[in-house]
Amino acid sequence: MNKTTFKASDFARIERAELNQSTLFNIMRIENISKSKLNQMEDWQHYHDPNSVSVDRIKNSNRTIIREIKDSSDDNGPRDANTNVNVTYKLLLRDFHNNYTFAYEQEPLNFLRSHRSNATPLGIDLGGRLLVKQGATISRGVIFLDHKNCDYQGSHPEDEQLTRTLNDGLVQKEIDILKSELGL
Amino acid sequence: MRVLCVAEKPSIARAVANILGGGNVNMRESNSKYIKNYDFSFNFAEAGNCEVTMTSVVGHIIRLETKPENRWGMCSHGKLFDCDLVELVDKQDVFDNISKEAATANKLMIWTDCDREGEYIGFEIFKAANKGNRRIQIADIWRGKFSHLERNHIIRAANNPIRLDMKSVAAVACRMEVDFRVGTSFTRLLTESLRQHNLIESKEVASYGTCQFPTLGFIVDRYKRVKSFVPEAFWFIDVEVMKDGTKSGFNWTKGHFFDRLYVLCLYERCLKHDFGTIVKLESKPTTNWRPLPLTTVELQKDCSRYFKMSAKRALDAAEKLYNNGYISYPRTETDKYPPTMDFRGIFEKQKQDSRWGSYANDLLSSGHQMPRNGSHDDKAHPAIHPVNYVNLAALDNQDQRKVYEYVVRRFLACCSKDAVGMSTTATLKWGDELFTASGLMVLERNYLDVFIYKKWESSKQLPSFTEGEQIKISSGKMKEGKTAPPNHMTESELIALMDANGIGTDATIAEHIEKILTRRYIAKQKVGKNEYIVPSKLGMGLIEGFDKLEFENISLSKPFLRRELEKSLQDIVNGTKIKAEVFAQVKEVYKKAFAKSNENIRVITNECQKLMR
Incomplete structure (x- = not known):
């Protein structure tokens, strides 16, 4: 159902178009485009090894450390990176025919800030399903998401393999990606 | 009845004696050239008219030491975690003076600074007094609770003595033992290894301190952040x-x-x-x-920011001003004033000044605001404020003038309307x-x-x-x-970081920075108008080395471990933990870390060599 095809390249030169049929995607990666890569890397490092994080900034001084994060019943409150509504996320989506596209938040989406996962700076696990509805705005091949035009469905049992692949060792993978993007 | 009063510093003894003695004070020399004994009489609310001798110590008079068989070179460094320690009298003449004066006294009254450290020094004073007079017992000691040297405040303290807080004493004892054992073992290890590899001179010491290294860690982290910065x-x-x-x-x-x-x-x-x-x-x-009422850390940050004055110089100047009765006790975490504070009395004293006098006068005639209250209260001292007026020209040096003017202006600002x-x-x-x-x-x-x-x-x-x-x-x-690269660390930032992370206290932050400066782990660097702190190659090497050792869940260069200790010490003060339990826990952690460092000391010297070559 809705496992239709979406080819971003079809829209690359079009300033504005609409999605002509509802399409189901898996969320492959989430990136915070309000933060520099250096700062994002620091966020990830907190989850990798809190003892390795630079402590030369006041905002880092009272952060929770991993021991508290492991305890899922521990309600220490979410970290600021997740709660900040001023943050904008960029998602890498994949349809069920192996086509990739980027999607941006047009407005802050609640599901990305729901903290279903607390093992990473992201609010959710990767691999969950996102239904983007017919009529969603497409600019230059990227989708702009708002509350009305998409529906987050979470992880689906059929995608178990994908979900595991994406989330296992995610912290280290993200650090490696950001490092190489920065040329470090 | 004869009461022996002992203050933490000679200047406080003199000032309190002059207030209580009402000008009728007889001064006697002691065997220590720094210490004077002041005799006078005073009518205590609890005991009536008494003969009083007021004297002082000069900071701690007892220190921890290893037994001879555990001196440097006599035992393995790791043994220092478990070997017996002895308490040695550090300043014998000062100690003896108290024992001698106590011999004929019926009562001991402690006038050390009202903070954790002062409580502990009070306990050392008790030991000296008890040696001279076994009838003097902990439970009978009076303790003066005061935070500045204004006359009525001191008289009230004399008439309302409290007890020595033995929980604070236990907390400091715990901290001292941890610092001593960890400090000496790591210092011996580092010094010998670095000397062996000619990384320091044969007479130089490479010290390790549970606060020194996290302090150095902040500076190294910032340095690395600047160096590894990639513009985006x-x-x-x-x-x-x-x-x-x-x-x-x-x-x-x-x-x-x-x-x-x-x-x-x-x-x-x-x-x-x-x-x-x-x-x-x-x-x-x-x-x-x-602004909020002034704390030590705020004072140090602002002195660094506005006057380019180091934390140590700022605190030294403030101490001098306090010892001379011009400002209240300058080591405080409290950012509020007590409801009983006599604001108008202070304006009254300040109105004679040619610079801010007319402003103080306006506050008197048109009314003042109640200062905003901050959320910190160390329950020992109010926020820093002026006590007595002094003309700036009469002060000893420029630092004192700047600090005094700042304290007064800040106080008047606190009592003013917002802009x-x-x-x-x-x-x-x-x-x-x-x-x-x-x-x-x-x-x-x-x-x-x-x-x-x-x-x-x-x-x-x-x-x-x-x-x-x-x-x-x-x-x-x-x-x-x-994106632009961050700047190197400034001293005011460093103070704020140490404060936020519980590295040192308002009183010791300045000492830790000074210490790693004299160890040449860091250097101050002037760029244009600003002064920055950067690590030396040695400082860099030490931190990199310690970070390379993979400790289990801890870091010797980050503030987390020390912050936990500070928290546990507060638990001792609050009575929710006991010293033995805290000490055993902390010792185990450091002991393990020491074993690992000892085993892999080459990693640390290698890092230093790599950078210093």
Whole structure:
């Protein structure tokens, strides 16, 4: 159902178009485009090894450390990176025919800030399903998401393999990606 | 009845004796050239008229030491975690003076500074007194609770003695033992290894301290952040409109993004529109808050920021001013004043000054504000404030003048009205995007008139927009910017970091910075008007080395471990933990870390060699 095809390249030169049929995607990666890569890397490092994080900034001084994060019943409150509504996320989506596209938040989406996962700076696990509805705005091949035009469905049992692949060792993978993007 | 009073410093003994003795004080020399004994009589509320001898110590008089068989070179370094320690009298003449004076006394009254350390020094004083007079017992000791040397305050303290707080004593004892055992073992290890590899001179010491290293760690982290910085591009939309012949720039409410395509898409949508609309025009009063009552850390930060004065110099100057009775006790975490504070009395004393006197006078005649209350209270001392007036010209040096003036101005500012302005913000909608421009008009300067260190000025005024007005976009551009590298650490930042992370206390922060400076782990570097702190190669090497050793869940160069210790010490003070339990726990952690460091000391010396070659 809705496992239709979406080819971003079809829209690359079009300033504005609409999605002509509802399409189901898996969320492959989430990136915070309000933060520099250096700062994002620091966020990830907190989850990798809190003892390795630079402590030369006041905002880092009272952060929770991993021991508290492991305890899922521990309600220490979410970290600021997740709660900040001023943050904008960029998602890498994949349809069920192996086509990739980027999607941006047009407005802050609640599901990305729901903290279903607390093992990473992201609010959710990767691999969950996102239904983007017919009529969603497409600019230059990227989708702009708002509350009305998409529906987050979470992880689906059929995608178990994908979900595991994406989330296992995610912290280290993200650090490696950001490092190489920065040329470090 | 004869009462022996003992203060923490000679200057406090003299000042308290003069107040209690009412000018009728007889001074005797002691065997120590620093210590004087003052005899007088005083009518205590609890004991009636008494003969009093007031004397002092000079800081701690007892220190921890290893037994001879565990001296440097006599035992393995790791043994220092478990070997017996002895308490040695550090200043024999001072100690003996107390024992001798106590011999004929019926009562001991402690006048050390009212903080944790002062409580412990009080306990050392008790030991000296008890040696000379076995009848003097802990439970009978009076303890004067005071925070400045104003006459009525001291007399009240004399008449309302409290007890020595043995929980604070236990906390300090715990801290001292941890610091001693960890410090000596690591210091011996580091010093010998670095000397062996000629990384330090044969007479130099490479010390390790549970506060020194996290302090160094902050500086190294910042240094590395600066060095490893990679500039990154970001994009934003910038708008200008013309109105009444003036150009006004508007800022995008979304700020900027590290993604060109995203901004480009939004920008393209805006470009469809030649006109924007002023959707909101808002003028509202804004307040520039008067400062909070002054804490030690704030004093040090501001002295560093405004006068380029190191934390140590600032605290030294403040101590001098306190010892001479000009300001209240300068080591405090409290940012509020007690409700009983006599504000008018202080204004009264300050009104004679040629610089701020008329301002103080205005507060007297037109009334003052109650200071804002901060949320910190160390339950020992109020926020720092002026006590007695002194003309700046009469002070010893420039540092004291600057600090005194600052304390007075800050105090007067605390008691003043906030500064008030009117800020106007216009919101422009261009396409789907929102942009704002604002202007500030300062209407009443109030506290800023006396608190001359802070600037708050009117900005360029906005043209007279009207709500709903359609306005042509004269320039709408998508612009690119680049992130800028951070600066190296300043001393005021370092103090703030140490404070926020519980590294050292208001009283010792300055000492730790000074210590790693004399160890040549760090250096101060002047760039233009600013002074920055950078690690030396040795300092860098030590931190890199310790970070390379993979400890289990801890780090010797980060503040977390020390912060936990501080928290446990507070638990001892609060009575929720006992010393033995805390000590055993902390010792185990450091002992393990020591074993690992000892085994892998080559890793540390290698790192130092790599950098220092």
